[in-house]
Amino acid sequence: MMSNIYGLDGEGENAAAVRAVRRGLGWDFIPATLDEARRAPRARVAVALRQKDSLLRPIRAPFGDLRKARRVLLSLLDMQLPFPVESCAVAVAELRAEGGETRGWAALARTEEITRVLAAWRAAGVDPDTLDQESLALWSEARRTLPGVRADAERLHVVAYLGHDRITFVLGRAGHLVAAHGLGMEARDQAVRVLKPYMGGGAAVWIFAGPAAATPDGEALRLAVTRAWPGEILPAPEPESFLARALARRQLSAGAYPCNFRSGDFAHERERERGVRRSWVGLAAVLAAGLLLIGVNAVWRSAAARREAAAQAELTRVTRLLAPLGAARGSEVMTARRVVEQESKRLEPVLQAGNPEALGTLRKLLDVAAEQGLIFETLRLRRDGLVQATGVAVDWRRAELSEREWAGQGIDLRMERRDEWADGHVVFNLSSGGKP
Amino acid sequence: MNHDRLLKVGWGVAGVLAAAGLLWSVGSCLDRAEPARRLARRAGDLRELQALQRVAAHREAGLERLRQPAAAGTNATTLAAMIRDGLGAVATTIKELDPPTAPEGWSLRRVKVNLKDINGDALGLLLAQLASNRPPWTVAECSLKASTRPGWMAEAELTLEQACAAEAPPPTQK
Numbered sequence: 001m002m003s004n005i006y007g008l009d010g011e012g013e014n015a016a017a018v019r020a021v022r023r024g025l026g027w028d029f030i031p032a033t034l035d036e037a038r039r040a041p042r043a044r045v046a047v048a049l050r051q052k053d054s055l056l057r058p059i060r061a062p063f064g065d066l067r068k069a070r071r072v073l074l075s076l077l078d079m080q081l082p083f084p085v086e087s088c089a090v091a092v093a094e095l096r097a098e099g100g101e102t103r104g105w106a107a108l109a110r111t112e113e114i115t116r117v118l119a120a121w122r123a124a125g126v127d128p129d130t131l132d133q134e135s136l137a138l139w140s141e142a143r144r145t146l147p148g149v150r151a152d153a154e155r156l157h158v159v160a161y162l163g164h165d166r167i168t169f170v171l172g173r174a175g176h177l178v179a180a181h182g183l184g185m186e187a188r189d190q191a192v193r194v195l196k197p198y199m200g201g202g203a204a205v206w207i208f209a210g211p212a213a214a215t216p217d218g219e220a221l222r223l224a225v226t227r228a229w230p231g232e233i234l235p236a237p238e239p240e241s242f243l244a245r246a247l248a249r250r251q252l253s254a255g256a257y258p259c260n261f262r263s264g265d266f267a268h269e270r271e272r273e274r275g276v277r278r279s280w281v282g283l284a285a286v287l288a289a290g291l292l293l294i295g296v297n298a299v300w301r302s303a304a305a306r307r308e309a310a311a312q313a314e315l316t317r318v319t320r321l322l323a324p325l326g327a328a329r330g331s332e333v334m335t336a337r338r339v340v341e342q343e344s345k346r347l348e349p350v351l352q353a354g355n356p357e358a359l360g361t362l363r364k365l366l367d368v369a370a371e372q373g374l375i376f377e378t379l380r381l382r383r384d385g386l387v388q389a390t391g392v393a394v395d396w397r398r399a400e401l402s403e404r405e406w407a408g409q410g411i412d413l414r415m416e417r418r419d420e421w422a423d424g425h426v427v428f429n430l431s432s433g434g435k436p
Numbered sequence: 437m438n439h440d441r442l443l444k445v446g447w448g449v450a451g452v453l454a455a456a457g458l459l460w461s462v463g464s465c466l467d468r469a470e471p472a473r474r475l476a477r478r479a480g481d482l483r484e485l486q487a488l489q490r491v492a493a494h495r496e497a498g499l500e501r502l503r504q505p506a507a508a509g510t511n512a513t514t515l516a517a518m519i520r521d522g523l524g525a526v527a528t529t530i531k532e533l534d535p536p537t538a539p540e541g542w543s544l545r546r547v548k549v550n551l552k553d554i555n556g557d558a559l560g561l562l563l564a565q566l567a568s569n570r571p572p573w574t575v576a577e578c579s580l581k582a583s584t585r586p587g588w589m590a591e592a593e594l595t596l597e598q599a600c601a602a603e604a605p606p607p608t609q610k
Contacts, residue, residue: 279443287450293457297464304471311478318485322492333484340488344495349536351495353544353599354502356567358575363560379580391582 006037006045007248009211009241011117012124014164015047016211018244020252027252029245038125042270046130046247047121048137049261051168051182053113055081055088056135059104064097069104077106089114089266093136093257094177105177107133107259114261129268131261132247134161135170135180140255141246142207143175146234150175155205156198157234160225161243162210162218167191171198177257188221192228204231209242358383364409365389372402374428387413389430396426502542503601504570515547515566515573515596522562527552533595543602546576551592553583559592571600 005020007029019032037043057080061069069076073092078085088108095104114131121128138159142149149157153174161168165185171178181194206226212218226233236242250258262268267275312329319332327335344351362381369376369391376391393399396417403415412433419427516530528551535544551559566573577595584590 276439276443280446283443283446283450286454287446290450290453290455290457293461294453297457297460300464308471308474308478311475311482315478315482315485318482318489322485322488333481333488336485336488340492343492346539347495347499347542349538349544350502350542350599351498353536353546353574353576353597354498354572356572356574358578359563359567362563362575362578366556366560375582375586376580377582380578381575382577383575 004037004040004043005248005251006032006040006043007244007246007251008034008037008045008047008126008128009244009247010163011120015124016241016244018241018248020248027249029241029248031241034124034126043126044130044251045126045128046132046251047117047126047128048132048134048243048247049109049113049117050163050166051133051135051170051180052166052184053117053182054107054109054133056093056133056177056180057081057106057108059092059095059102059106061102062100064100064102066095066097066102069095069102073106077108081108083110087111089261089264091133091259091261091263093133093259105136105257107136107261109133109261111265114266118262118266127268129262129270130247130251131266132250133259133261134168134182134243136177136257136259137246137250138168138209138243139170139172139177139180140250140257141242142170142172142236143256144249145237146207148205148234149207152205155203155231157205157207158195158225159207159209160213160221162208162212162215162221164212167221168210169195171195175256185217188217189224191221191225195225195229199229204229206231206233207236208233209236209239211240213239352383355383361387361411364406364411368402368405368409372398372405374399374402385432387411387430387432390418391428391430392421393426393428395424396420399426399428502571502599515549518565518569519549519551519562522565523551523554523558526554535597538599538602541602542599545598547596549592549594549596551594552590554589554592556587556589559589563594566596571598573598 007018007020009016009018013034015034017032017034017037018029019036021028021030037045057077059069059073059076061072061076063069070092074085074090077090081088085108088110091107093105093107095102097103117131118128138161142157142159149172155173156178157172159168159170159172161170163185167183167185167188168180169182169191170180179198183190183194206222208218208222210218213222238245249255262271315332316326319327319336322336323339358381365376365379365381365387368374373394374391375393376389379387379389379391381387393402399415399417403413406413414431414433416429416431417426418429421427516528519526519528519530528549531548531550533546533548535546538544563575573596575594576597579593580589581591582589
């Protein structure tokens with residue numbers, strides 16, 4: 001997917017090229033050629049605007065609100081520029097709140113310079129995806145590959161990049177960028193003068209890189225600056241492809257001080273397409289989410305409606321069994337109850353005439369009386385539950401026992417002791433209604 | 437340009453759909469208890485109707501017994517024969533009473549039977565026989581007077597009722 005990633009240092013056919021190759025979980029950077037990058041299908045190429053063709057400006061604002069700082073950024077930069085900021089492309093490489101202030105770095109390039117550089121690369125057969133800024137790329141590579149650059153807070157670190165046509169100095173301390181200067185090769189004798197304001201008599205750490213670092217011109221420059229400010233020299237691995245490697249690596253992971261002038265009006269066609277694709281994908285996602293929500297709701301509603309309709313159908317069916325003419329929705333129970341009650345009332349005489357309950361009651365009365373030795377003198381029984389009787393019991397205990405037995409069989413009667421004979425027999429009255 | 441316009445229109449449509457879906461979802465969420473409430477109400481109604489069905493079924497079962505084709509007498513003459521068969525030579529008077537008003541499709545009969553000097557057990561057997569008749573004779577009212585003979589009654593006065601379906605075939609005359 002990201003196998004054709006190139007970093008190109010220089011312009012046109014003399015450019016040094018590096019290709020990023022996946023190696024295990026990490027990446028390896030191997031030498032490549034411009035022609036290879038030109039012919040690779042869908043190659044992602046990064047190049048850099050030279051320091052001398054662009055600007056790096058510090059951002060300072062007396063408040064720590066980054067959002068506000070972004071809003072006033074162009075005004076802040078405008079004051080530092082000899083030309084209108086509107087004529088530049090601006091890339092914010094760093095913006096951080098620190099001690100109630102906003103600090104950072106912005107990279108700027110005149111739009112005509114960007115147009116010129118892109119036209120030159122296109123003429124060479126390459127349409128770079130990323131147009132980085134040279135000093136930012138150099139500094140981020142130094143931070144990543146040389147641990148001392150970030151760890152050492154005491155000494156100033158200077159990345160001295162020597163190209164065939166230019167010299168670039170990037171200065172920083174404790175990993176933070178301090179300044180950057182670009183000179184044409186013809187002005188190399190100005191290097192000491194340019195660096196002097198930053199050195200302050202302290203020791204510096206030197207990192208020499210670039211394709212011309214090992215040339216006589218490069219050696220001469222090295223001697224000149226290290227004689228002026230002797231210090232440690234950190235050896236950079238493969239110094240000649242240092243910048244190309246930085247550019248390739250920053251495509252994989254932007255790291256510190258990210259920058260790409262190819263945005264907005266200068267965006268790469270592929271980036272534009274990607275933007276459009278992202279827009280379509282976003283649109284599809286929103287559309288799908290909307291449809292999904294509507295679909296889920298529709299399914300849920302229809303399932304609920306189906307269940308409700310099934311319940312209503314069952315209700316109607318059962319109602320029709322009870323009330324053949326049916327009932328208005330919502331009054332099924334009331335209607336069915338009325339019909340059942342009316343029918344029960346209408347048939348009451350028939351049901352009563354067929355009700356054998358009085359015979360059962362009579363049998364229970366006679367059975368218990370025979371069992372307990374009670375003799376009825378008179379007994380009157382009616383279907384509606386009326387019982388009136390008089391009789392004689394052997395003794396009152398038996399009479400009470402009989403009363404309890406009838407109660408146990410569901411016949412509530414009231415036994416009254418009316419008289420007692422000399423031999424212990426008890427005359428009683430029995431009536432329906434249970435104990436008072 | 438066309439592409440941009442298409443994208444704009446697409447975003448417009450998608451936005452409207454998403455908003456509609458969202459609003460509908462919010463509405464459904466707020467209203468989610470209502471369908472369950474309606475279902476619960478219908479389930480409750482169904483339970484009540486089923487209870488009424490049981491009442492009606494119980495009533496129908498009672499009526500069904502009465503609808504069975506008559507197997508024995510349904511008039512005073514046949515009743516007198518049944519009493520004679522059950523009790524033998526007992527002084528019996530049977531008087532047909534005005535029956536209660538019968539609903540459509542049914543006929544009712546009410547008689548008053550007076551029995552003198554009757555054995556209690558024999559009376560019990562007779563009543564059981566009357567109850568098991570098709571259609572049954574049931575006791576609406578009874579009045580007993582004891583006899584000096586143990587287990588006998590000086591007099592028993594019974595009001596019997598009988599209901600049968602009006603369309604039932606005429607009973608076999610005994």
